Amino acid sequence: MEKIDRRLDLSTKFLKMGQSLINEGREQNDLGIAQIGAIMVFMGGLLIGGDDDIFKFSDLCSMFSSKRILDEMNLADEIGKLDESRYDDIINKINKLKRNDDEDDKKSDK
Numbered sequence: 001m002e003k004i005d006r007r008l009d010l011s012t013k014f015l016k017m018g019q020s021l022i023n024e025g026r027e028q029n030d031l032g033i034a035q036i037g038a039i040m041v042f043m044g045g046l047l048i049g050g051d052d053d054i055f056k057f058s059d060l061c062s063m064f065s066s067k068r069i070l071d072e073m074n075l076a077d078e079i080g081k082l083d084e085s086r087y088d089d090i091i092n093k094i095n096k097l098k099r100n101d102d103e104d105d106k107k108s109d110k
Helices: 002-027 031-049 051-072 075-080 084-109
Strands: none
Touching: 002 031, 031 051
């Protein structure tokens, strides 16, 4: 019961903060602040929805963040233009990373 009470308490705080930010954004004609307020309201709703909703939203945020990183590095376009030899280079680098990770796992098991 404490977990539910805590989530309801946090949800209320997010809703109030979101409402304040939406009002401030409208008064200052700053759509960015207003949108952040809307996100806070959304987060308040997520807390009520349960863990599955929270984890799904977290996955979406991670995917969005990864896409932004690729876009900033201009890798998304480059991956589409790779020729066969460059794919081999990428695969070799991935395999090397996997080997290093396996070696680290073996060291930590000792």
